[in-house]
Amino acid sequence: MDGDIRDLYQEVILDHSKKPRNFGPLKNPTRKVEGYNPLCGDRYTIAVKIENDVVSDIRFEGAGCAISKASASMMTAAVKGKRVSEAREMFEKFHQMLSRDSSSKFDAGPLGKLSVFSGVCEYPARVKCATLAWHTFKSALDGENAKSISTE
């Protein structure tokens, strides 16, 4: 990856980890799931409001490393207002991007800003940091509520 592009990616991740979007409690969520990544110690609760098959609101609370926090922040910004089916597609695409062989080509274009995490697949230990919020959100979409999940 080009050095300048890598710097830009790091800037975006730093910005979101320092000033996370949609951070804090959500009033009257329809579903709430806690996700924990024991490898790194990242722990977040994702609270979602799903109305008429749309993710009408989403917020998160918790703490963890810069990558996990930036990923949670950018995820909430990306899926808010999306249909549940669209949010599921984004999860699949994001998951594919991070679980692929790092030398293989991947068209991250449809993921927009979320493609800043594409370089993380080169660091297997950090993949769980980047996908924690997504797996937690997916559990909520699958109907889990008041539950804790772990990446292991």
Ligand code: ZN
């Ligand atoms: Zn982490």
